[in-house]
Amino acid sequence: xxxxxxxxxxxxxxxxxxxxxxxxxxxxxxxxxxxxxxxxxxxxxxxxxxxxxxxxxxxxxxxxxxxxxxxxxxxxxxxxxxxxxxxxxxxxxxxxxxxxxxxxxxxxxxxxxxxxxxxxxxxxxxxxxxxxxxxxxxxxxxxxxxxxxxxxxxxxxxxxxxxxxxxxxxxxxxxxxxxxxxxxxxxxxxxxxxxxxxxxxxxxxxxxxxxxxxxxxxxxxxxxxxxxxxxxxxxxxxxxxxxxxxxxxxxxxxxxxxxxxxxxxxxxxxxxxxxxxxxxxxxxxxxxxxxxxxxxxxxxxxxxxxxxxxxxxxxxxxxxxxxxxxxx
Numbered sequence: 001x002x003x004x005x006x007x008x009x010x011x012x013x014x015x016x017x018x019x020x021x022x023x024x025x026x027x028x029x030x031x032x033x034x035x036x037x038x039x040x041x042x043x044x045x046x047x048x049x050x051x052x053x054x055x056x057x058x059x060x061x062x063x064x065x066x067x068x069x070x071x072x073x074x075x076x077x078x079x080x081x082x083x084x085x086x087x088x089x090x091x092x093x094x095x096x097x098x099x100x101x102x103x104x105x106x107x108x109x110x111x112x113x114x115x116x117x118x119x120x121x122x123x124x125x126x127x128x129x130x131x132x133x134x135x136x137x138x139x140x141x142x143x144x145x146x147x148x149x150x151x152x153x154x155x156x157x158x159x160x161x162x163x164x165x166x167x168x169x170x171x172x173x174x175x176x177x178x179x180x181x182x183x184x185x186x187x188x189x190x191x192x193x194x195x196x197x198x199x200x201x202x203x204x205x206x207x208x209x210x211x212x213x214x215x216x217x218x219x220x221x222x223x224x225x226x227x228x229x230x231x232x233x234x235x236x237x238x239x240x241x242x243x244x245x246x247x248x249x250x251x252x253x254x255x256x257x258x259x260x261x262x263x264x265x266x267x268x269x270x271x272x273x274x275x276x277x278x279x280x281x282x283x284x285x286x287x288x289x290x291x292x293x294x295x296x297x298x299x300x301x302x303x304x305x306x307x308x309x310x311x312x313x314x315x316x317x318x319x320x321x322x323x324x325x326x327x328x
Contacts, residue, residue, distance in 0.1 A: 005226050009282030015221040016280050022209045025070040029204045030063050031197060032190035038278065039181050039295060040067050040155070044215060045222055045274040048178025048267060049134050049154040051119075051169075051299065058183045060157040064115045067155075072211035074111035074149065080122035086129035090139045104141050109133050112149055112212065116156035120169055127173055130154070134176045151215055171302070178267045179292075180299040182315075218277070225273040227284040230328035234286055235268045238293060241321045242301050250324045255307040255317060260300040267296045286327045294318050 019041055026037055036052070040063065043050040052060045061077075068075035078089060091107035108114070109130075116130065133139050137148050156177070158169070174180070186194060237248065243259030245252035272288040279288075298314045307317070 005282050007282075008224050008226060009280070011221055012225065012277055012282050013280045015218050016277055018210045018214060018218075019278060022067075022070055025206055025209050026063070026066050028206065029066045030059055031193045032186050033059060033063060033183070036060075036063055036181060036183055037067075039179055039292075040064070041278060042271055042274040042292065043153060043155070043179055044151075045218060045277055046178060046267075046270040047151065047153070047219060048270065049176060050156070051174065051177040051180045052155065052157045052183060053160060053180065054157075054183030055160060058185065060183055061115065061117055064113075064155045064157070066206060068113045068115070069206040070209050071113070071215070072208040073113060073151070073215075075113045075115070076108040076111040077115040077117060078108050079117050080119050080126065082121060082123060084122045084126050086125050089126055090129050090133065091141050093142045102142065104144060104146075106141075106146070107139075109139060110146070110148065112151055112153065114152075114154045116154055118159060119156040120158040124170070127170060131170075131173050131176065134173075151212055174299045175261065175263060177299065178271065179295040181295055182298070222273050222277045225276050225282055225284060227269065227273065228328075231272070231284050231286055231289065232269070234325070234328050235265055235272070235289055237325050238289070238297075238321060239265045239268070241325050242297065242317075245321070245324075248321075248325055250320060252317060252320060255304055255310075255312060256301060257304045258302040260297055264296055264300050268293060271296055290322055290327075293322060 023037060023041070030037065036059075040050065042048075044067075052064075054060055065075075065077065087107065089107050090109050091105050093102040094105050095102050119127075119130075129139075133148060133152075134154050137152055139146050139148060185191075239260050239262075241248045241250060241259075242256060242264075245256065268289060271292045272284045275288040275292050276282070276284045294315060297318050301314045301317060303312065303314060303317065
């Protein structure tokens with residue numbers, strides 16, 4: 001087994017070499033935001049959609065656009081607004097009087113990387129259209145179904161729901177996002193660097209570091225990463241603790257209305273492997289699960305009224321779970 005893990009590790013080191021170059025290219029434009037950039041890489045490797053939340057002006061959109069520019073693949077930015085229609089997203093059928101039939105005009109969703117900007121400003125019908133694309137990796141226009149290209153990744157930004165003109169996303173759609181990231185303000189040192197970089201007359205030229213083939217090959221290598229049965233059980237324990245905290249000695253039952261679904265278990269496994277891949281390791285440790293776990297779980301736990309009355313957030317509950325569940 002040790003020899004097999006050593007062989008996997010050697011392969012991972014080779015296949016993950018491009019990620020350092022990709023990160024460096026993004027850092028030409030983005031100051032700081034190490035957390036955000038690393039999570040974008042993890043979503044890319046683990047083939048999972050990402051929801052990024054933060055107030056305007058924190059470089060959410062710029063980070064995604066810069067990532068797309070550094071990858072030789074299709075990219076579309078869709079600005080979500082209250083008057084957006086499903087057809088504006090997925091496409092529609094156009095009648096041709098000359099041919100006396102309908103032809104399909106595909107929408108911007110037919111690309112590899114989709115930036116869904118301010119996703120929570122669009123109405124429910126648009127969210128439903130996006131849901132099929134995210135889950136099934138296909139789109140239905142009229143009576144025809146079209147497969148979406150590979151890789152296909154939705155990177156959505158949203159403003160905090162307290163802001164005017166925003167709609168809370170349906171739980172079913174939020175659950176389709178592998179990760180939900182919360183972007184915070186930069187440090188004073190980072191903000192000074194942002195000021196210097198963004199006010200100087202310069203043209204940031206981003207080189208294309210990788211392409212779809214290398215990304216798909218990296219995903220195959222990532223799936224070979226060894227994850228011990230004890231770590232798998234640890235993942236199950238973490239997820240089950242969100243549903244039945246008393247079994248794990250946690251006094252949280254009155255604070256959680258609904259725990260995480262089995263999709264959380266699957267995603268925790270995948271993102272732990274992706275995190276190990278980023279570190280050039282051929283095996284998963286419990287620390288991989290602990291580091292990335294909050295981003296998988298924060299949007300999958302529905303708090304009770306009592307928790308809201310105590311002004312608790314899902315991050316507070318998740319922290320208690322990780323501190324309370326025994327680490328292998």
